[in-house]
Amino acid sequence: MDYENRYTGIGKVAWGYFFVFIDFKINSVSLLPAFVGYWMFLSAIHYLKEDERELGLLKPLGTILALWHGVNWLLSFGGASLSGLWQVADILVGMVNLYFHFQFLTNLSSIAKKYQPEGYSLDAELLRYRTVLTVLQTAMMVNAYLAKWLGNFAVLLSIVALVVCLVVIIALMKVLFELRRCIGEEEAER
Amino acid sequence: MFDIWSFLLQTLTVSGAAVLLLGVKALFQDKLPPKWQFGVWSVLGVLLLMPAGVGGRYSLFHWQLPIEVLKSQVGDYSFTKVHFPFPVVNKLPETVADWLFWGYVGGVFIFAVWYLVSYIKLRSVLRMGAKPSGERAEHIGELAHRYGIKVRKVTEVPGLSGAFVCGVFRPVLVLPEGEELDDKILLHELFHLKHKDALWNVLICMFRCLHWCNPLVVYCAGRAINDMESRCDQYVLEQLEGEERREYGHILLSMVNDRFAKTPGSTCINNGGNNIRKRIEAIARFKKYPKGMGLVSVCVAILLAFPLVLGAQPAAAHEFRDSVRLSFASVRSTPCTTYAGAFDAYGKAILAQNRYYRVMCATEQLQKELFKELSTKYKDGMLPFWEVGLTSQPDAQKGYAVFNLTKVRENTYEGLFAVMLIHPPVGVAEEEEEESSYLAVQNVRVEQENGRWVAIPLEEFRYVETENESFAWGCKKLPGFVYTGEAGGFRIQNVFQTMHVMASPVTVSGQPSVTFHSRYDTTPKPNGEFTEVTEMQYAYCTYLGSEEEKDTIRQIGISMVPVCEGEERPEELRAPYRMEMSGSFNTGERVANRTLKPGWGPTVELNGGGTVVPANMAEQHPTYYVAALYINNEKVGETDLTLQKGDGE
Structure with missing residues (x-):
């Protein structure tokens, strides 16, 4: 049962990152809405909290993010958005988002450390991507605040950051699927 | 701050940020380490040191609006601006607002004197102290050496109830004479020395003194000092194991009923019963934070600091259809921050024939006159129509243009302002009407006044006949x-x-509108x-x-x-x-x-x-x-x- 939970949980995290960071839009409506990703994270937390108790602490923050993105997605059908409506909410959501991914990946790294086979360093890779993602997210938000002064350089920085972010997310998903495969193989060996 | 209005703007700006900061701290209370909980106060510190409203920017809430409403109620039409984050008295009181400012400055003075006197008293007590005995001095030296802390001076003073650190530039570790002190307490004070907490304490006291009548700032100052103590608690707990951590909590609990002093430039482990209770709660949450926590702490603080410190500029003034006073305050509190902005406000005032828009780029003297006119001629709910002095209506859809814009001197620009007219101006022959268009032109100067850009027309409008039907490629009939x-x-x-x-x-929703009209x-x-x-x-x-x-x-x-x-x-x-x-x-x-x-x-x-x-x-x-x-x-x-x-x- 533990194995099944772990296997399902890690898979949901990997697909969650796909929904949260990768997007295609028709007009302003997302085809891969971020709230689905957060909903998958919440579900993964449910499956993984026995392996890593601290994951449970992220549930309230994950719920806030899922609700925020859910409402935003619904509003996007009418061409509206919550972003930019109230600066305080934008600031809070930005901070919660940053902390959530940092702590989530830190906890996933602890799980990887426990269950990865010898010779693998999936935990270290997860920590590396966590750090890059944290710095990237901060840089992108700071870039948005400084866009007025940076001019075209801000556009260039955004494009570079988006490309790096895409690469990191693909690499992160690969590590998570690798971890899921390791967990599956370990169970099969047993 | 030269008047009560600028103090209000400064203290309200800081208050808004303080409320957000308290909310953020509550959200991350059990998630980010005590070091962050104390460090994040520096964001508020920066705002306290930064004049509010610099460059027409505001932090979180456009506080200038309610202040300008209040000001216009008492007949003051000057633009509220904070030059320095501290008060400067430059005139004798004449109005109620002046007297209030003097009262506020008096309070600052009393608090400053009180802090100074308590600091002098403390230093005089320290003069009674002596160097600790060889064994004690050796023990302290050993403890400090173990944690890489440099101790300049240690003194023992009779009659003290606890240890503390005093002094910013040459800090002294002060110990009670003849009393055995637990190493954990010593360690706590040594960490204060290491992190120059006496200096932070002076800054916090200075802010408390400058905003003595703002309970929110006073409360935040107390919270910041408590967070500073919690941070040192965390450092100590990180050095201790199991039972010793519990003992440390007991030591703190034993101080709940002791007296404590709030003297600037000093730190003391005992900061009052209520605060100690909060620190005990923090100790109960103690955990060793994972590697990398420093990074996310800094990133979260950056995300908070940037919007608060950089602020935002009011993109447009709001018109309150039901209130002339509110609309007037709104346009006055939306200053033109660029010379182009002032030309634009003037141009749109002409095109829309809107008196409020003219107020945005008017000199203070003109604002006063316009407000008198508005409050006497216009009733709430009326459109602020402005008779701009043209004999034909300007064509709003064709916009305006500024010809031959020149910088005449620092912060002063001049140009020939032009709008197209829908019909020929009164007095033009009918046959010319179909073939020609008409422009209304006027030389306009834009300059800075008290930190905002204002537009001053240099002449009456003149009419120019032209073959051009729009401003697409200049106008030969105008000079160059x-x-x-x-x-x-x-x-x-x-x-x-x-x-x-x-x-x-x-x-419309960020996209250019395709509606023809x-x-x-x-x-x-x-x-x-x-x-x-x-x-x-x-x-x-x-x-x-x-x-x-x-x-x-x-x-x-x-x-x-x-x-x-x-x-x-x-x-x-x-x-x-x-x-x-x-x-x-x-x-x-x-x-x-x-x-x-x-x-x-x-x-x-x-x-x-x-x-x-x-x-x-x-x-x-x-x-x-x-x-x-x-x-x-x-x-x-x-x-x-x-x-x-x-x-x-």
């Missing part, structure tokens, strides 16, 4: 900068005209910049020679190139085409050739044309032009065309 020279028996004139515009498309947005952009400049040039040659020679001239050609400051004079000019044709090149060179019919002249227009460039690339006007004249396809002379002073103004 005239460059003149003589060559080959001709006077050559080149008119250089600039036309600045600010794009104002109506947007709403192409031009007449809402002022007080922070706007000119988006593009049309640079037009027209060349004219006037014959100065005899009539006999004139008849031999069948073709006239010209080649000219602009030379800006710092550029080298070109050695060779491109020859004009041999047939009737004109052209221009991306080097700025222009050539033209024209076949003349018998009886021409004496003035011949050669070529005209222009380019549209982004406004930020069109700052420099040519210093002079080099021109070569060709008669019957033979070069007859070359000259420099220099700027004729007085033209284009």
Whole structure:
């Protein structure tokens, strides 16, 4: 049962990152809405909290993010958005988002450390991507605040950051699927 | 801060940020380490040291609006501006607001004196102290060495209840004489020494003193000192194991009922019963934070600091249909932060014939007059129609343009402001109506007044008849900068005209509107910049020679190139085409050739044309032009065309 939970949980995290960071839009409506990703994270937390108790602490923050993105997605059908409506909410959501991914990946790294086979360093890779993602997210938000002064350089920085972010997310998903495969193989060996 | 209004603006700005900060701290209370919980107060510290409203920006909430409402209630029409984050008295009190400011300054003075006296008292107590005995000194030295802390001076004072650190530049570790102190307490104080907490304490006391009448700031100051203690608790707990951590909590609990002093420039483990209770709660949450927590702590603090410190600029003034007073305060609290913004507010005031828009870019004196007019003539709910002094209505959909914009001196610009009219102005003959359009033009100066840009018309509106139906390519009927020279028996004139515009498309949900009837947005952009400049040039040659020679001239050609400051004079000019044709090149060179019919002249227009460039690339006007004249396809002379002073103004 533990194995099944772990296997399902890690898979949901990997697909969650796909929904949260990768997007295609028709007009302003997302085809891969971020709230689905957060909903998958919440579900993964449910499956993984026995392996890593601290994951449970992220549930309230994950719920806030899922609700925020859910409402935003619904509003996007009418061409509206919550972003930019109230600066305080934008600031809070930005901070919660940053902390959530940092702590989530830190906890996933602890799980990887426990269950990865010898010779693998999936935990270290997860920590590396966590750090890059944290710095990237901060840089992108700071870039948005400084866009007025940076001019075209801000556009260039955004494009570079988006490309790096895409690469990191693909690499992160690969590590998570690798971890899921390791967990599956370990169970099969047993 | 020279008056009560600027103090209000400063303290309310800080209060808004303080509320957000307290919320964020509550959200991350059990998630981020005590080091972050203390460090994040530095964001509030920066805001306390930064004059509120710098560059027309505001933090979280546009506090200037309620302040301007209050001010106009008492008949004060000056623009509230914070020059320094501390009070400066520069006049004797005359009004109630002045007396309130004096009361506030008096409070600051009393608090400052009280802090100073308590600090002097503490230092005098320290003078009674002596160096600790050899064994004790050795023990402290060993403990400090173990944690890499430098201790300059230790003193023992009789009658003290606990240890503390005192002094900013030469901090002293003060111990109670004859009392055994637990190493954990010593360690706590040593960490205060290491992190120069006495200095932070002085800063916190200074802020408490400056905002003594703002309970929120006073509360935050207390919270910051408590977080500073919690941070040292965390450092100590990280060095301890199991049972020792529990003992540390017990030591703190035993101090709950002890007396404690709040003296600037000192730190003490005992900061009062209530605070100790909160620290015990923090100790109960103690955990060793994972590696990398420092990074996320800094990133979260950056995300909080940037929007708070950089702030935002009010993008547009709000009109409150039901209240003249509120609308007036709103437009006054939305200053024009750029010279283009002031031209735009003036232009939109003319186009929309809106009195509120005029207030945005009006001088303080004019604001006062406009408010009197508004409050007497206009009732709540009425449209703020402004009779701009034109005999025909301006065409709002065609926008406005500023011709020949020039920087006349630092922070002062002048230009010829122009709007198109829907109908000919009163007094123009009916037959001319169908073929011509009419412009209303006026020289306008824009300058800085008390940190905001204001627009001052330099003359009454004049009417100019033109064939142009829009501002697409300048206007020949309007003046320009005239460059003149003589060559080959001709006077050559080149008119250089600039036309600045600010794009104002109506947007719906961030996208330009495609609705036909709403192409031009007449809402002022007080922070706007000119988006593009049309640079037009027209060349004219006037014959100065005899009539006999004139008849031999069948073709006239010209080649000219602009030379800006710092550029080298070109050695060779491109020859004009041999047939009737004109052209221009991306080097700025222009050539033209024209076949003349018998009886021409004496003035011949050669070529005209222009380019549209982004406004930020069109700052420099040519210093002079080099021109070569060709008669019957033979070069007859070359000259420099220099700027004729007085033209284009």
